[in-house]
Amino acid sequence: MAFSGALCHDAGMGFDQYHEPPEELPDGTRTFARLCASLTEEAEAIGWYEQRLAVEPEREARAIMRDAQGEEFKHFSMNLEFLLRRTPLWREIAQGILFQEGDIVEHGEESEEEATEDAAERGAPVSGATSLGIGSLRGAK
Amino acid sequence: MNHLLRERAPITDAGWAVIDDEARGRLTPALAARKLVDFAGPYGWERSATNLGRTRALVSAPADGVRAEQRRLLAMVELYAPFSVARSELRDADRGALDADLAALDEAARRIATAENRAVFHGWQDAGISGIAEASTHEAIPLGEDCERYPRLVARAVQALLYAGVGGPYGLALGPDAYTRVLETTEHGGYPLFDHLRKIIGGPLVWAPGVRGAVVVSQRGGDFVLEVGEDLSVGYDRHDADAVELYLVESLTFRVLTSDAAVALTS
Numbered sequence: 001m002a003f004s005g006a007l008c009h010d011a012g013m014g015f016d017q018y019h020e021p022p023e024e025l026p027d028g029t030r031t032f033a034r035l036c037a038s039l040t041e042e043a044e045a046i047g048w049y050e051q052r053l054a055v056e057p058e059r060e061a062r063a064i065m066r067d068a069q070g071e072e073f074k075h076f077s078m079n080l081e082f083l084l085r086r087t088p089l090w091r092e093i094a095q096g097i098l099f100q101e102g103d104i105v106e107h108g109e110e111s112e113e114e115a116t117e118d119a120a121e122r123g124a125p126v127s128g129a130t131s132l133g134i135g136s137l138r139g140a141k
Numbered sequence: 142m143n144h145l146l147r148e149r150a151p152i153t154d155a156g157w158a159v160i161d162d163e164a165r166g167r168l169t170p171a172l173a174a175r176k177l178v179d180f181a182g183p184y185g186w187e188r189s190a191t192n193l194g195r196t197r198a199l200v201s202a203p204a205d206g207v208r209a210e211q212r213r214l215l216a217m218v219e220l221y222a223p224f225s226v227a228r229s230e231l232r233d234a235d236r237g238a239l240d241a242d243l244a245a246l247d248e249a250a251r252r253i254a255t256a257e258n259r260a261v262f263h264g265w266q267d268a269g270i271s272g273i274a275e276a277s278t279h280e281a282i283p284l285g286e287d288c289e290r291y292p293r294l295v296a297r298a299v300q301a302l303l304y305a306g307v308g309g310p311y312g313l314a315l316g317p318d319a320y321t322r323v324l325e326t327t328e329h330g331g332y333p334l335f336d337h338l339r340k341i342i343g344g345p346l347v348w349a350p351g352v353r354g355a356v357v358v359s360q361r362g363g364d365f366v367l368e369v370g371e372d373l374s375v376g377y378d379r380h381d382a383d384a385v386e387l388y389l390v391e392s393l394t395f396r397v398l399t400s401d402a403a404v405a406l407t408s
Binding site: 028085088130131132133134135136137138139140 | 184372375
């Protein structure tokens with residue numbers, strides 16, 4: 001995907017994906033933030049191609065854009081899978097929603113309630129499901 | 142309920158929070174390998190093995206004219222470190238006591254962190270794990286106890302990595318004895334040895350219980366992978382009127398992908 005410029009809003013170094021001072025964040029959290037930003041950009045690109053396809057009349061141009069949009073579907077899915085692997089609770093909630101038949105909102109509410117209540121009952125950290133949520137310590141002091 | 146059986150334990154939510162916080166706090170400083178190697182996962186308790194992408198030829202096949210190769214896998218290893226918590230201490234924690242005696246948990250955390258570090262840096266033959274120091278193709282450098290020589294020895298290790306084309310920055314895992322010596326030492330002119338070593342390696346210098354001597358490790362990524370199924374968790378085993386028996390557990394395996402990306406400094 002071509003960069004939209006969303007990461008850099010001026011000529012200097014822009015790191016919009018960080019909400020806290022990057023130097024205070026562990027490596028794992030910085031990687032997580034980068035992939036979250038990347039996920040957002042892929043979703044935006046999918047939306048842009050959808051709009052272009054809706055107005056482009058020429059068949060060959062449409063074929064190219066459809067092919068490009070397919071790339072964004074792939075990128076988005078890879079980003080999402082990475083983030084879900086790193087976030088067991090998110091993964092657990094997503095499993096109750098994704099690729100399910102029926103009412104999406106209903107699945108969402110049920111899945112969230114089940115996953116978070118289980119985690120709370122277990123005394124588990126929200127980000128780590130049943131584990132202590134330690135993971136990578138690259139960059140930890 | 143999952144395999145940790147935490148719901149079966151006579152422990153309140155507040156009690157679990159105290160135990161988990163204590164475990165996390167004690168483990169984090171000691172898990173040196175996680176500060177220096179790539180971390181893959183957690184893939185969950187069901188994960189059993191890593192695909193190595195390699196095969197071994199089988200001498201026999203079910204029919205003539207057929208060649209057979211069997212896939213090689215690296216099986217996950219489960220590490221358990223049991224510990225006991227007095228129920229009276231848990232009741233005190235529920236009342237708001239901030240000084241519950243969790244010494245057995247602290248000791249279990251030290252044991253399992255040491256085991257993880259040792260498997261990563263020195264290998265574990267029974268588990269099929271080759272450690273960073275043992276797998277290194279570079280000649281090991283004797284470290285000794287004379288701290289004044291450490292900068293020169295670490296620089297020599299860095300030089301060996303550079304000659305091999307392994308870029309930095311580099312990290313340094315120091316066994317507890319060597320780490321203490323480094324902390325205590327100030328070089329001529331009052332410059333702390335710790336800071337001098339960090340300047341040489343350009344990356345983290347890590348206290349590494351379980352490591353013998355020291356290991357200089359490339360930090361460029363892609364050379365060493367700690368693969369975790371279930372990340373460190375606290376599970377429940379049993380209880381009686383006086384105590385609850387718990388355990389720390391994780392499942393893991395480790396692979397060296399670039400054997401010349403580290404240099405061992407032997408004690």
